[in-house]
Amino acid sequence: MSKSESLYAQAKELIPGGVNSPVRAFTGVGGVPLFIERADGAYLYDADGKAYIDYVGSWGPMVLGHNHPAIREAVLEAVSRGLSFGAPTEMEVKMAELVTTLVPSMDMVRMVNSGTEATMSAIRLARGFTGRDKIIKFEGCYHGHADHLLVKAGSGALTLGQPNSPGVPADFAKHTLTCTYNDIESVLQAFKQYPDDIACIIVEPVAGNMNCIPPQPEFLPGLRELCDQYGALLIIDEVMTGFRVALAGAQDYYGVTPDLTCLGKIIGGGMPVGAFGGRRDVMEALAPTGPVYQAGTLSGNPVAMAAGFACLNEISQPGIYPQLTELTDNLASGLLDAAQKEDIPLVVNHVGGMFGIFFTDQETVTCYQDVTRCDVERFKQFFHLMLEEGVYFAPSAFEAGFMSLAHSQEDIQKTIDAARRCFVKMKK
Numbered sequence: 001m002s003k004s005e006s007l008y009a010q011a012k013e014l015i016p017g018g019v020n021s022p023v024r025a026f027t028g029v030g031g032v033p034l035f036i037e038r039a040d041g042a043y044l045y046d047a048d049g050k051a052y053i054d055y056v057g058s059w060g061p062m063v064l065g066h067n068h069p070a071i072r073e074a075v076l077e078a079v080s081r082g083l084s085f086g087a088p089t090e091m092e093v094k095m096a097e098l099v100t101t102l103v104p105s106m107d108m109v110r111m112v113n114s115g116t117e118a119t120m121s122a123i124r125l126a127r128g129f130t131g132r133d134k135i136i137k138f139e140g141c142y143h144g145h146a147d148h149l150l151v152k153a154g155s156g157a158l159t160l161g162q163p164n165s166p167g168v169p170a171d172f173a174k175h176t177l178t179c180t181y182n183d184i185e186s187v188l189q190a191f192k193q194y195p196d197d198i199a200c201i202i203v204e205p206v207a208g209n210m211n212c213i214p215p216q217p218e219f220l221p222g223l224r225e226l227c228d229q230y231g232a233l234l235i236i237d238e239v240m241t242g243f244r245v246a247l248a249g250a251q252d253y254y255g256v257t258p259d260l261t262c263l264g265k266i267i268g269g270g271m272p273v274g275a276f277g278g279r280r281d282v283m284e285a286l287a288p289t290g291p292v293y294q295a296g297t298l299s300g301n302p303v304a305m306a307a308g309f310a311c312l313n314e315i316s317q318p319g320i321y322p323q324l325t326e327l328t329d330n331l332a333s334g335l336l337d338a339a340q341k342e343d344i345p346l347v348v349n350h351v352g353g354m355f356g357i358f359f360t361d362q363e364t365v366t367c368y369q370d371v372t373r374c375d376v377e378r379f380k381q382f383f384h385l386m387l388e389e390g391v392y393f394a395p396s397a398f399e400a401g402f403m404s405l406a407h408s409q410e411d412i413q414k415t416i417d418a419a420r421r422c423f424v425k426m427k428k
């Protein structure tokens with residue numbers, strides 16, 4: 001029995017499903033999850049000492065690669081001065097200044113501890129500011145696990161086949177209107193039905209929780225227009241895309257200005273951090289300046305802020321995003337080429353440092369319905385063959401992959417060569 005197998009057996013007795021977050025359990029692909037001992041650069045090392053080229057990157061934060069020295073040193077320095085004060089610090093001001101400079105649509109920002117908290121708080125703020133109850137989200141998009149957002153959600157909720165989780169009261173869910181991603185007409189219909197009741201739209205600007213679906217050119221500008229027309233706020237959830245698709249996020253890449261932005265993952269450099277922010281008049285409605293309540297004992301934690309600040313400093317150096325994009329482009333074109341040589345129908349979507357692999361003979365994959373028509377069994381087979389080859393992709397056909405700046409061209413070539421060997425086996 002491997003060490004991962006024995007740890008998993010023990011974990012299942014103590015932790016529901018043996019994991020502290022569902023997708024980690026390999027629910028989407030079957031088999032025993034790897035227990036990780038350490039990580040460095042582009043590599044993960046499991047409890048049995050095997051190395052893997054990692055395209056999960058802790059589900060997004062590790063844009064610089066694992067255990068980056070600048071982040072590690074910033075954390076160690078912060079730790080030496082104490083772990084938490086529950087009182088304001090200079091680093092929070094520096095962090096707020098950096099984030100609002102990097103993302104110009106954010107006049108003000110508030111730190112929280114996860115992406116879930118960021119979206120939950122942004123929606124409460126939008127409801128409090130507009131005095132309206134209903135929200136619009138999109139099928140297959142995931143925005144964390146707050147009650148009103150677990151309606152037709154993606155990510156683990158999709159993998160587990162439970163888009164509507166038990167435990168979410170129908171009275172909450174009824175305020176969540178679900179539209180079709182990349183279909184502006186479905187959003188118009190929702191506004192026509194409830195012209196005065198919709199507080200906000202929340203959207204993943206590149207959907208990353210039903211694999212990777214970039215927006216059609218008219219989609220995000222169309223959402224902006226409808227929000228303006230009907231007096232609703234546009235919340236762009238950049239928890240995954242922020243500092244990954246481009247330095248100023250997907251909103252910059254696609255040229256759309258939201259009223260509020262949610263951030264997570266990279267903003268913490270690997271520590272538990274989220275943030276939301278945007279228009280000054282909206283943000284000032286938050287307690288203590290305004291009536292909308294939101295708080296957190298560990299929000300703006302000094303160690304987490306030090307990690308996030310170091311990470312954002314590193315990635316705001318010139319040339320970083322062209323490099324990240326080129327690495328992702330190379331992986332995508334190499335995988336497509338290898339698949340074509342072996343007659344395996346494959347679509348690869350990619351933007352900046354994120355990508356998605358679809359086993360399908362559809363020409364394009366642009367919405368949730370397209371994703372559900374892909375061959376999940378083939379993905380599972382590919383995932384396990386690649387794992388044997390020492391390459392760790394996200395353990396679900398419904399999750400995006402993440403490139404890091406620590407991936408070398410050699411790592412990418414190794415991945416492509418491994419994929420070609422797997423495609424040969426998959427043909428048999």
Ligand code: PMP
Nearest residue numbers: 114115116142143144237239240
């Ligand atoms: N929004 C998006 C777009 C996400 O991808 C995620 C998590 N993958 C979240 C929100 C929730 O973030 P967290 O897991 O940190 O609560």
